[in-house]
Amino acid sequence: MQSNRVLTISRAMAEAIGQEMKRDERVFVMGEDIATYGGIFGATTGLLDEFGEERVRDTPISETGFIGAGVGAAMAGMRPIVELMFVDFYGVCMDAISNLAAKNIYFSGGNCTVPMVLMTATGGGYNDAGQHSQALHATFAHLPGMKVVAPSNAYDAKGLMISAIRDDSPVIFMFHKGLQGLAWMDWPETAAAVVPEDAYEIPFGKANVLREGKDVTIVALSMMVHRAMEAAGELAKEGVDAEVIDLRTLVPLDRETVIASVKKTGRLIVVDEDYSSYGMTAEIIASIAEEDPAMLKAPPKRIAYPDIPVPYSRPMENFALPDAQKIMAAARAMLPRVAA
Amino acid sequence: MTPTHEQLAWMYERMAKARYYEDTLAAIYMEGKSPKFDIGSGPVPGEMHLSAGQEPCAAGVCVHLRDDDTVTATHRPHHAAIAKGVDLNKMTAEIFGKKTGLAGGRGGHMHLLDPKVNFACSGIIAQGAGPAVGGALAAKMQGRDSVAVSYLGDGAANQGAFHEALNLAAVWKLGVIFVIEDNSWGISVPKSKSTAVKDNSVRAAAYGIPGVHVADNDTLKVFAAAGDAVKRARAGEGPSLIEIETYRYYGHFQGDPELYRPKGEVAALKAKDPIDRLAKHMVEAGAATQADLDGIRARVKAEVDAAIQYARDSAYPEPEEALEHVFA
Numbered sequence: 166m167q168s169n170r171v172l173t174i175s176r177a178m179a180e181a182i183g184q185e186m187k188r189d190e191r192v193f194v195m196g197e198d199i200a201t202y203g204g205i206f207g208a209t210t211g212l213l214d215e216f217g218e219e220r221v222r223d224t225p226i227s228e229t230g231f232i233g234a235g236v237g238a239a240m241a242g243m244r245p246i247v248e249l250m251f252v253d254f255y256g257v258c259m260d261a262i263s264n265l266a267a268k269n270i271y272f273s274g275g276n277c278t279v280p281m282v283l284m285t286a287t288g289g290g291y292n293d294a295g296q297h298s299q300a301l302h303a304t305f306a307h308l309p310g311m312k313v314v315a316p317s318n319a320y321d322a323k324g325l326m327i328s329a330i331r332d333d334s335p336v337i338f339m340f341h342k343g344l345q346g347l348a349w350m351d352w353p354e355t356a357a358a359v360v361p362e363d364a365y366e367i368p369f370g371k372a373n374v375l376r377e378g379k380d381v382t383i384v385a386l387s388m389m390v391h392r393a394m395e396a397a398g399e400l401a402k403e404g405v406d407a408e409v410i411d412l413r414t415l416v417p418l419d420r421e422t423v424i425a426s427v428k429k430t431g432r433l434i435v436v437d438e439d440y441s442s443y444g445m446t447a448e449i450i451a452s453i454a455e456e457d458p459a460m461l462k463a464p465p466k467r468i469a470y471p472d473i474p475v476p477y478s479r480p481m482e483n484f485a486l487p488d489a490q491k492i493m494a495a496a497r498a499m500l501p502r503v504a505a
Numbered sequence: 506m507t508p509t510h511e512q513l514a515w516m517y518e519r520m521a522k523a524r525y526y527e528d529t530l531a532a533i534y535m536e537g538k539s540p541k542f543d544i545g546s547g548p549v550p551g552e553m554h555l556s557a558g559q560e561p562c563a564a565g566v567c568v569h570l571r572d573d574d575t576v577t578a579t580h581r582p583h584h585a586a587i588a589k590g591v592d593l594n595k596m597t598a599e600i601f602g603k604k605t606g607l608a609g610g611r612g613g614h615m616h617l618l619d620p621k622v623n624f625a626c627s628g629i630i631a632q633g634a635g636p637a638v639g640g641a642l643a644a645k646m647q648g649r650d651s652v653a654v655s656y657l658g659d660g661a662a663n664q665g666a667f668h669e670a671l672n673l674a675a676v677w678k679l680g681v682i683f684v685i686e687d688n689s690w691g692i693s694v695p696k697s698k699s700t701a702v703k704d705n706s707v708r709a710a711a712y713g714i715p716g717v718h719v720a721d722n723d724t725l726k727v728f729a730a731a732g733d734a735v736k737r738a739r740a741g742e743g744p745s746l747i748e749i750e751t752y753r754y755y756g757h758f759q760g761d762p763e764l765y766r767p768k769g770e771v772a773a774l775k776a777k778d779p780i781d782r783l784a785k786h787m788v789e790a791g792a793a794t795q796a797d798l799d800g801i802r803a804r805v806k807a808e809v810d811a812a813i814q815y816a817r818d819s820a821y822p823e824p825e826e827a828l829e830h831v832f833a
Contacts (some may be wrong), residue, residue, distance in 0.1 A: 348542065
């Protein structure tokens with residue numbers, strides 16, 4: 166069905182979940198405030214009315230218990246979608262995530278599946294301080310056994326969510342609060358997108374080249390895709406032709422698309438809202454170094470969150486967050502011929 | 506256990522201060538957030554969880570405490586911080602994200618930490634329970650009779666950390682008072698849908714410690730229950746659990762549309778406001794005249810207004826200060 170309707174990410178997520186619940190009675194949702202409230206970040210809005218309390222379950226505040234229960238239900242033939250309200254709360258339930266959800270397929274020698282989606286809100290920029298603003302992509306991507314997804318727009322959010330629900334492995338679906346299209350949070354309009362009404366899948370491990378260019382490759386995901394596009398737009402005015410890659414998934418990771426791009430541009434900037442050290446930025450740069458460092462005409466640059474807890478106060482958080490200015494400065498340093 | 510006139514006046518003052526503080530903050534929080542409500546804008550950005558209505562839980566417990574006693578509060582910490590004696594200027598400046606704040610603007614409203622009066626809080630549910638056990642353990646190992654109070658919401662009583670902390674404190678016979686502020690809501694989920702027992706106080710039985718249920722958000726009953734628990738803790742007789750039926754006048758956070766809340770609930774709660782009830786009791790008991798109470802209210806209003814002004818007048822931190830204090 167053709168449609169030109171524009172959805173926010175939260176509406177696209179809720180639509181994807183609702184369509185899969187209708188298609189497959191094994192799919193159900195649970196988490197804190199996901200039923201009556203419709204999810205603090207809107208990812209389950211309207212589902213309670215449509216599917217009822219049996220399949221849209223508010224849980225007690227007990228992440229170890231209900232995420233562990235999600236693992237058990239998934240192994241027993243259901244396909245649970247479980248929300249961890251803020252990714253920052255991972256500390257109370259990481260055992261259920263990394264030692265159960267992520268390892269049970271392995272521990273069964275491939276004889277069982279864990280078709281569970283753990284969706285969780287990431288990101289800062291609204292002064293909520295260090296326990297409610299982290300990105301933490303790499304923490305999950307680092308531990309083997311779970312697929313890690315982080316959409317930047319509503320079209321991808323729907324397709325990736327449907328793929329996640331249909332996947333027989335555990336999938337961590339990390340959505341950025343500042344991209345959800347919430348009434349109470351400023352968000353880039355580019356996060357909303359035309360979303361087809363019918364169900365569709367976006368395969369994992371396939372990056373999206375959002376903007377083609379020949380001078381420098383900018384790799385990003387989630388909120389940072391919008392910062393990268395903003396920077397690329399500005400750089401174009403200065404005569405710099407930037408290529409922007411939206412990774413879409415961290416596990417599996419589309420190294421080939423990044424390598425092909427850097428072979429063409431010879432320059433690499435990796436942007437991430439997650440902490441700088443031991444993170445996604447290093448992983449991408451390592452992929453290039455292992456393939457052929459000679460393809461680089463300039464040292465690569467990572468622009469990520471400094472290795473500090475997320476500060477509360479606005480000037481300090483703005484200082485720490487990667488933004489278009491930092492990306493542009495890095496690009497100019499790599500391309501001195503066009504420096505202002 | 507009944508409070509002395511001085512203790513009544515102390516509790517009234519702290520409760521009146523907390524209430525005026527929060528009602529003032531609630532108004533300031535909306536500055537810069539209209540016409541479109543944007544959580545990250547204005548002088549007080551980020552989430553804001555107010556405790557107005559829950560003052561008896563703070564004053565009725567902390568009146569028994571000293572500076573060397575530990576308090577770990579929840580993500581809704583202002584009333585407890587004020588009752589424990591956290592520096593009001595520095596606390597307010599922290600909430601405004603200013604350089605003069607408790608943490609120079611690094612922590613904000615959910616992460617108030619004042620080592621001078623051994624106060625801390627956490628934005629993660631039930632995660633104050635363990636540190637309170639640690640505070641009491643340290644006191645015991647150091648030969649002090651300091652106690653520790655861990656505040657928890659009713660929702661937190663379903664977290665593993667709560668149960669593990671109760672067991673640990675009971676096994677080691679530590680001076681910890683676990684105080685459940687039962688406002689009957691975990692964001693939008695009512696207690697009846699999240700908690701398998703009617704009263705969390707019965708859960709104390711699982712750990713062989715006293716569990717007391719305090720009905721009706723009553724300051725004097727909180728005072729009595731907490732007095733017993735603190736006495737027991739100082740005497741080395743181990744932990745206690747106190748569950749207080751209390752109210753939350755505001756939403757879970759400021760901006761919460763509260764569509765889950767039954768209509769008229771807040772109006773009904775306000776009709777039996779605990780501060781008004783304490784005032785009435787004090788006058789009837791001859792502990793204070795109305796003029797005395799008016800004097801207290803005027804004094805706390807001046808103190809709060811001065812703290813707000815201090816916060817407004819203070820400078821923001823330099824952006825680069827974000828890099829400091831990651832390590833000791």
